Amino acid sequence: MHNFLRIPAVLVFAFGLTHCGVGSSEKPTETARTGPVVSPDEANGATVSGKIAYSGTPRAGKLIDMSANPQCEHTHKGHPLTADDIVINSNGTLRNVFVWVKTGVPAQNWAVPATPVAIDQQSCMYHPHVVGAMVGQKIRISNDDPVNHNIHPIPMANEEWNETQSAGESPKLRSFSRQEVMVPVKCNVHPWMRAYIGVVAHPFYAVTGDDGSFTIKGLPPGTYTIQTWHEKFGTQEMQVTVGAKESKAVDFSYKG
Amino acid sequence: MHLNTVGEPWLQRYTSVLAACTFLLVIAGGLVTSNDAALSVPDWPLSWGRVVPVLEGGIRYEFAHRAAALVVTILTAMLAFRLRTALAWVALGTVLTQAALGGLLVRFLDPKGAAIVHAALAQLFFGLTVMLWLGARTSWPARNGSVPPAPHLATIALFLQSVLGAAVRHGVLGPISHVGGAVIATGVVMWAAFPVLISEMENPTLRRPAMLLLSITFSQIFLGIGAWMSRLANLDAPQPMPMMVLFTVAHVAVGALAFGASIVLAKTLRHYAPASASIPREGMAAA
Numbered sequence: 451m452h453n454f455l456r457i458p459a460v461l462v463f464a465f466g467l468t469h470c471g472v473g474s475s476e477k478p479t480e481t482a483r484t485g486p487v488v489s490p491d492e493a494n495g496a497t498v499s500g501k502i503a504y505s506g507t508p509r510a511g512k513l514i515d516m517s518a519n520p521q522c523e524h525t526h527k528g529h530p531l532t533a534d535d536i537v538i539n540s541n542g543t544l545r546n547v548f549v550w551v552k553t554g555v556p557a558q559n560w561a562v563p564a565t566p567v568a569i570d571q572q573s574c575m576y577h578p579h580v581v582g583a584m585v586g587q588k589i590r591i592s593n594d595d596p597v598n599h600n601i602h603p604i605p606m607a608n609e610e611w612n613e614t615q616s617a618g619e620s621p622k623l624r625s626f627s628r629q630e631v632m633v634p635v636k637c638n639v640h641p642w643m644r645a646y647i648g649v650v651a652h653p654f655y656a657v658t659g660d661d662g663s664f665t666i667k668g669l670p671p672g673t674y675t676i677q678t679w680h681e682k683f684g685t686q687e688m689q690v691t692v693g694a695k696e697s698k699a700v701d702f703s704y705k706g
Numbered sequence: 707m708h709l710n711t712v713g714e715p716w717l718q719r720y721t722s723v724l725a726a727c728t729f730l731l732v733i734a735g736g737l738v739t740s741n742d743a744a745l746s747v748p749d750w751p752l753s754w755g756r757v758v759p760v761l762e763g764g765i766r767y768e769f770a771h772r773a774a775a776l777v778v779t780i781l782t783a784m785l786a787f788r789l790r791t792a793l794a795w796v797a798l799g800t801v802l803t804q805a806a807l808g809g810l811l812v813r814f815l816d817p818k819g820a821a822i823v824h825a826a827l828a829q830l831f832f833g834l835t836v837m838l839w840l841g842a843r844t845s846w847p848a849r850n851g852s853v854p855p856a857p858h859l860a861t862i863a864l865f866l867q868s869v870l871g872a873a874v875r876h877g878v879l880g881p882i883s884h885v886g887g888a889v890i891a892t893g894v895v896m897w898a899a900f901p902v903l904i905s906e907m908e909n910p911t912l913r914r915p916a917m918l919l920l921s922i923t924f925s926q927i928f929l930g931i932g933a934w935m936s937r938l939a940n941l942d943a944p945q946p947m948p949m950m951v952l953f954t955v956a957h958v959a960v961g962a963l964a965f966g967a968s969i970v971l972a973k974t975l976r977h978y979a980p981a982s983a984s985i986p987r988e989g990m991a992a993a
Binding site: 512514515518533535598602610612613636638639640642644 | 749760815
């Protein structure tokens with residue numbers, strides 16, 4: 451009967467093998483806040499705005515099958531729901547693109563808004579699908595559904611967590627302590643539910659809406675890298691130089 | 707096994723039930739992973755603060771997995787306390803470790819590392835239940851002739867292949883490692899089984915486990931191809947699609963069967979040496 455004892459030894463070896471180079475890599479240090487608190491100077495600062503166009507084959511969102519979740523299905527009252535990973539606006543622009551200033555922002559103690567960023571779970575979907583928040587800013591997650599959800603962000607740079615939120619439970623308030631673009635959020639009870647949170651150390655970011663446009667105000671004069679992020683189409687970058695009170699248009703285009 | 711229990715009908719039935727329940731538990735675990743439901747129940751040992759949670763969405767898979775694990779743990783514990791053999795105690799220790807690992811995975815959110823070990827331990831435990839079942843069937847004759855190394859190597863290769871598969875499933879390794887492992891494991895299985903078939907085709911005692919291992923292994927190759935192709939076809943799907951889940955879970959389950967079949971062949975050959983040595987054929991004494 452000693453042969454079976456070889457297998458645990460193999461298991462230990464396999465364990466070691468699978469853990470070589472695996473496991474939590476060292477996370478970046480938390481974003482430091484030193485010096486006086488600074489807010490964007492929208493009166494004297496520069497404005498960068500633009501649109502995210504979409505060119506390519508028009509795509510219809512993939513249908514979500516909620517048949518295994520009758521309560522979720524009922525909330526849609528017979529109207530089949532499509533995934534919101536690719537939403538093309540009527541004017542040919544993309545919704546849910548996260549736009550942020552990746553480099554060039556002075557390393558200052560930027561004021562964190564007291565108002566939480568809101569994510570609602572309605573009809574078994576996250577609303578909005580993509581949000582931005584500052585490092586340390588509260589994110590308020592509420593459950594407006596008659597079903598249970600679990601909220602499970604899967605960050606790389608921040609601490610991962612996973613909590614239940616029953617139907618009717620009061621909203622949860624959480625925040626992230628490190629800059630990270632983007633933090634995926636999912637619900638393991640309803641696997642089609644996805645949201646993304648862009649956690650930024652400064653206030654210069656935006657998310658495109660129904661018209662595919664974005665506006666970032668109050669930038670100090672300087673040269674910046676503007677990055678756009680889309681969950682399916684990836685990232686694009688563009689450099690822009692602005693002076694005081696200057697407005698510049700920076701348009702991006704994704705091809706499907 | 708104690709001599710006074712080997713061959714007893716109750717023990718044979720009991721170990722059969724244990725092995726079958728463990729196989730179902732492997733399937734339940736596969737369904738959890740394939741439906742991305744692993745953390746739909748964020749607490750342990752309770753489920754959503756209750757003994758039985760509201761069974762909706764992914765919670766159904768996760769809770770079914772926990773319930774099946776509880777049944778298997780109880781069955782194993784009862785067997786261990788009844789038999790009091792080293793193998794039974796090892797099986798009990800393994801399943802308890804597996805349960806604790808599942809709890810740690812939920813509580814401390816280390817999905818990749820713990821999930822891979824959890825999957826590997828599941829295969830190991832299934833192998834132990836197969837060994838318990840084999841030991842309960844009948845008293846095995848004393849070894850006659852040298853034991854070829856190939857069947858043991860096939861067992862190890864198939865186990866390592868399941869570990870590689872788990873690493874691929876959880877995004878730690880790319881598929882090429884698993885494909886490479888499949889080539890090696892299949893080769894080792896063929897090395898173990900073909901000589902037995904060639905030399906012992908007339909001996910069903912040896913022929914059947916060899917045929918079983920070969921047929922399961924070859925089926926596994928096609929299931930693996932199906933699992934990969936269905937995954938590629940549904941890359942942009944908003945949720946796990948039924949065909950992908952079906953192929954993937956079947957691949958995991960048949961992988962466990964292949965591992966079990968290799969243990970059956972290894973034990974059979976251990977007691978019935980190949981034709982190159984003097985062999986006791988079924989019902990015949992050694993020459």
